[in-house]
Amino acid sequence: MIFDVITLFPEMIKDYCGYSIMKRAVDNEIFSVNTINPRDFTLDKHKKVDDTPYGGGAGMVLMAQPYVDAYESIKRQENSATIMLSPQGEPLADCIVNELAKLDQIILMCGHYEGFDERIRDIIKPREISLGDFVLTGGELPALCLIDAVSRKINGTLGKIESADEDSFSNGLIEYPHYTRPREYRGLVVPEVLLNGNHKEINEYRLRQSIERTKTKRPDLYKKWLKNQ
Ligand code: 4GX
Numbered sequence: 001m002i003f004d005v006i007t008l009f010p011e012m013i014k015d016y017c018g019y020s021i022m023k024r025a026v027d028n029e030i031f032s033v034n035t036i037n038p039r040d041f042t043l044d045k046h047k048k049v050d051d052t053p054y055g056g057g058a059g060m061v062l063m064a065q066p067y068v069d070a071y072e073s074i075k076r077q078e079n080s081a082t083i084m085l086s087p088q089g090e091p092l093a094d095c096i097v098n099e100l101a102k103l104d105q106i107i108l109m110c111g112h113y114e115g116f117d118e119r120i121r122d123i124i125k126p127r128e129i130s131l132g133d134f135v136l137t138g139g140e141l142p143a144l145c146l147i148d149a150v151s152r153k154i155n156g157t158l159g160k161i162e163s164a165d166e167d168s169f170s171n172g173l174i175e176y177p178h179y180t181r182p183r184e185y186r187g188l189v190v191p192e193v194l195l196n197g198n199h200k201e202i203n204e205y206r207l208r209q210s211i212e213r214t215k216t217k218r219p220d221l222y223k224k225w226l227k228n229q
Contacts, residue, residue, distance in 0.1 A: 001031040001103065001154055003147050004074050005140075006067065007110040008049060010035035012140045013147075021158065022151065030156040033147065036074060038066035050113055059114035067120050071107070080105035082126040083146070085139035086115070089128030092146060094169040096129070100146070101153035108146065110139030172225040174218055176209035 005013045017026055017033045025031060039047050043065070050060040071082075081103055090096070100106060109116075109126055131142040151157050153164055168174045179190040193205045214222045 001101075001151070002077065002105045003031065003033045003108065003151075004036060004105065005033065005108045005110065005143055005147075006036045006038060006070050006074075007108075007140055007143070008037060008039060008112060009110075009138070009140055010037055013144060016144045017147070021162070022148065025151060025154075025157040028156065031151055031154055036070045038062070038070040041066045041069040041073070053114065057114075061114055062111055062116045062120070064117040064119045064123070067109075067116065068123055071109070071124055074107055077105035079103050080107065082107040082109065082124060084109040084111070084116075084121070084124075084126040084128045085131070085142035085146070086111065086128050087130050087133065087135055089130035091133075092129050092131055092142075092149070094167075097146075097149045097153060100150045106146075106150065108139075108143040110143050112138040171210075172221065172228060173210040173214045174221065176206035176213070 007013055013033060013035050017023065026033065038049050042048055048063070049066050050062050053059065053061045079102075081100065083100075083106060085108065107126075109120075109124070129142075129146065131145055136142065152162075158164055164170065179194060183190050183195070191205070193201055196202075211222075211225075214225060
């Protein structure tokens with residue numbers, strides 16, 4: 001898998017991918033993360049990437065030419081998708097993440113300011129994905145969230161112990177409570193069932209906890225889960 005990120009702030013992308021599980025997977029060549037900076041494709045001496053909006057109004061708009069040229073410089077793999085991160089997109093969810101994890105290449109378009117000259121959308125025709133109904137200052141964080149979520153579904157990114165099969169959402173439920181040493185902390189004790197080594201009982205306990213928690217914390221997910229039983 002190759003992630004190609006079109007961004008005016010490549011360091012934001014590179015830095016995040018240099019830690020923890022992401023770093024290990026990149027080092028092991030499970031996937032790679034490249035950045036393409038539209039500023040490198042400007043044609044004027046001031047390297048201008050944005051301009052004031054036609055029709056007036058606040059903020060700046062990203063110019064079409066540097067962005068489209070940056071996009072067209074990317075070598076396309078056969079099995080690829082181009083995604084624009086924007087509050088106008090479809091909300092990201094586990095099923096979309098699974099679908100994206102099957103691709104060989106994901107091109108991510110990060111915007112800043114008021115967004116893109118509409119002709120960038122007209123020409124590139126990206127799929128638009130949103131992280132949720134709130135507004136950020138730029139597309140880099142949502143792009144990183146998408147890379148992070150997709151990369152952990154790729155074989156080799158997670159070790160056996162971190163396995164994605166036991167994630168929340170893989171079974172439509174949120175996670176059961178976790179505990180580690182010590183057995184007692186500030187008078188709070190670890191549930192007895194987790195200490196007895198009976199894995200059938202432990203699994204039953206965990207499933208019951210997952211169901212209970214989903215019911216109270218995420219009634220929307222619980223309804224969907226019930227339907228699928
Ligand atoms: N989930 N933003 C993108 C600039 C922009 C505006 C319009 C394209 C069209 C966001 C989100 C998000 C803020 C990233 C505006 N780009 N992205 N940016 N929520 O709020 O994905």
